Amino acid sequence: MLIGDGGKVYFDSVFKDAEAAEGLIEYASETVPKTNHETIVDAIKGPLIKVFEDVKRGWEDGLDYD
Secondary structure, eight states: OOSHHHHHHHHHHHHHHOGGGTTTOOOOOOOOTTOOTTGGGOTTTOHHHHHHHHHHHHHHTTOOOO
């Protein structure tokens, strides 16, 4: 299953080993307790809110994606 700590380890290894993405993709991960594939997108639990806030902060800080 690609959830919980097992999923985190898998995705961390994929992005760590992806030399083609080096310098092009900013990657971070975390495990959200008591969630699964269906509940991780539940707005009440907050993970998606954090993602959108991080994206907004990046745009406000003037990150250049060209």
